[in-house]
Amino acid sequence: MTSSTTADARPTGLRGALRSPRRRGQVVRAVQYALLVAVVLVVALTADWGQIQRAFLDPEVAAAQFPSVLSVALLNTVTFTLLGFAFGLALGLVLALMRLSSVGPYRWLATGYIEFFRGLPALLVFLAIGTGVPLAFPGTFLNRYVTIMLALGLVGAAYIGETIRAGIQAVPRGQVEAARSLGMSQGRAMVTIVIPQAFRIILPPLTNELIMLTKDSSLAFLLGSTTAQQELAQFGRQALTQYRSLTPVLVAGACYLIITVPLGILVRRLEARTARSR
């Protein structure tokens, strides 16, 4: 910039256009749209649509999956998820309170538990509970539902516990002080004043946790199952080998989305509500 005449503020031509941030934004957006259109065209023109439909979306195979994909597989997925979530929530609350305890060993135990189970693949935990426990304690027989509840819940509790702890700590100190000044004990203030407010704060992350558990429930396949015990992922896998078509997998996937997409929308709604009330 050697000369500083007023003309420099409104340059012309392409280079001039790119110097204005608003113009630059328009050009960048135009390039992005052009790229998108190009990719869609290439895919649409080069793909063999008949073959793709036979592999992925064979209407006859899709129809054959009903009603058992709903009445057995979806139902099992929901049942396993809710069992695991209920157990994880209860244990998570205990872990959160232990993490906030004034008694050192409680804090260390909870921290150790959380680090341990957050660091392991859920798959290993399923193997350990489903196969390891009967091996280690011969004669013990864990009900299938109990096994799944334990395996999903033990892992879920580590995440849920941290979420609840953060929620409890997000409740302003003044709330406890007001409760105590009215004569409430520490425990009473926690139960009546802090925890209800903490749960409002953590409802969005807790719902995310439910989505994760829905997907993790597919690990139940490690335990082996009869047809009546199949959940969505296993149902899809078995039908895949039976029909030699990916269609059952697609149907099973759609069933997961029926659960998880509304939950995801719920999370965004809850987050928006929390943002508004601040």
Place this chain on the structure above:
Amino acid sequence: MSTTPAAGDDVVVLDGLVKRFGDTEVLTGIDLEVRRGEVVCVIGPSGSGKSTLLRCVNLLEQPSGGRVLVRGTDVTDPDCDIDAVRRHVGMVFQGFNLFPHLTVIENCTVAQRKVAKVGKAEAERRAQANLDRVGLGDRGGAYPAELSGGQQQRVAIARALSMEPDLMLFDEPTSALDPELVGDVLEVMRDLADEGMTMLVVTHEMAFARQVADRVVFMDGGVVVEEGPPSQVIGAPREARTRDFLDRVLNPTHER
């Protein structure tokens, strides 16, 4: 629990109260009594230890030394049931601290129900009476977020009164309010004083202290610098530090 017969009519006795945060001594040996039915206003610059003093009375802060007697009970005694003492000591905070997940009436009944084990109907009757008293009898179903700051603070007063306290502690109850909302809160406090409530009030409202207080305490740097009737402490202060402070509060733009 040790009771001191000599306490007599004193609702609060601070006897050489010391409070340290780490190495800093915030209160350095405070002696103060509040008698039944008395209104004592504590004034002083920011950081002088006024809030800390108030919070030592109901043990929201643990005193580091000295004794604190509330209704004859030594609350610094480790065997003292502090929750039982707090039931008779209401506190009103600068930031209101209403329970946002409960309605106005529930804010006023929750401690009665859960702590004092009062029946539902009786708790609601008391809560309603106190909401009427602060001029918000028709807002019982609202949530705190739906009220103005001044209304929230009046609910906070009604909440404390619903426990039927013998003593009310106020920590700058109007400092967080828009100026036009201050008057309603002060009026409620004035009525309360007229009805004979024992009150320990930290405030910057000099006109209120002058009119309502039986005694004014001026604190600075963790000590009581001057104490006496408002006409003396505010009207004709003896200490240079008190005069300086009042000058700054009453004449903030340094006009002559």
